[in-house]
């Protein structure tokens with residue numbers, strides 16, 4: 451097993467609301483030119499033969515101040531203004547007059563000649579509509595920035611408020627093109643209360659844009675980073691764990707073909723005003739092996755985020771749904787401790803949070819790892835122990851020893867039931 455600290459990072463991001471920019475603590479970056487998309491479904495291990503390059507994202511996201519929801523500043527660009535107040539630049543042949551077909555959602559779909567427009571469930575936007583929705587990508591509507599590009603808050607013509615993800619230069623970064631395709635293809639196939647809703651996309655020239663549901667209350671990571679006044683209480687953390695559990699169970703079990711998210715992490719969990727969770731960012735998602743044909747895993751290059759990556763996948767390149775289960779285990783520890791999966795500034799034995807917390811748990815000292823901002827009540831302590839018991843299983847080094855996501859969700863349900871009874 452490679453240490454997460456030795457992974458590559460090809461990402462930099464700034465958090466919405468804080469404006470802070472992270473820098474990678476990883477040692478080197480992968481060359482984008484060595485990217486390989488070679489993947490196979492297999493029941494055999496092929497380590498060493500794959501031209502694999504690890505493309506892991508950084509977790510060294512330096513949120514320096516407390517979270518504030520990513521509402522654009524009130525300004526002349528706010529949505530309260532008349533939409534006549536700006537003009538969309540003219541766009542060559544994108545055809546603002548394109549008619550659109552509806553998918554039963556409050557948006558329109560294209561009937562243009564695009565191959566995507568003809569695919570079931572796909573929705574194509576024009577550049578004119580995107581300009582209009584974002585007021586020409588107004589900086590005041592910028593709500594975040596990730597490795598993929600800049601995210602804007604936008605409003606569609608029918609008033610639907612959306613998040614518009616604009617890829618940075620895909621022409622010079624093949625990864626982003628692949629990520630875009632992956633995200634669109636996955637989003638097209640899914641619909642679940644705990645997954646961000648897909649509204650459509652645009653792929654034209656160098657532009658790659660994804661339009662999804664706007665989730666107004668920031669990321670789980672931002673909430674966990676908050677100071678004493680805004681602590682996410684234990685019950686909310688439990689609810690969020692269950693929501694995420696349901697979302698991943700749906701991906702693994704209830705889509706036409708199982709989908710592996712590959713990047714489950716707290717900064718990809720968006721929260722609604724009621725603190726319900728929605729899993730986002732399907733840039734690394736991919737279809738699981740076709741078990742009906744006897745395949746047990748997919749052999750593919752390693753992608754994900756350092757600190758959340760399944761060690762077995764990391765060393766064998768064999769991807770299964772259980773890699774998401776491992777990441778979910780890391781997320782459970784994050785929910786309990788409030789810490790990031792890797793905390794480089796702490797003393798060595800505490801740097802890998804899951805390792806530290808699981809050690810304390812097995813030594814009977816779990817309480818020492820509970821987020822210091824949470825109450826040390828009987829209900830919290832008992833639920834914490836049970837969550838750690840589940841996390842320990844999710845973090846098993848070998849995938850066969852990890853529970854399914856469905857089992858995880860069931861266990862969390864029963865933990866919440868007991869928690870409610872005890873907490874009163």
Ligand SMILES: Nc1ncnc2c1ncn2[C@@H]1O[C@H](COP(=O)(O)OP(=O)(O)OP(=O)(O)O)[C@@H](O)[C@H]1O
Pocket residue numbers: 461462463465466507520593594595596597598599600601613615646662663664665666668669717718720730731
């Ligand atoms: N649907 C959404 N609703 C509201 N805010 C969003 C939405 N999607 C993204 N954001 C905001 O934009 C930020 C960047 O999101 P994005 O999905 O682009 O990250 P990313 O490219 O996946 O970053 P990374 O790959 O480094 O994780 C998020 O942290 C969040 O604050």
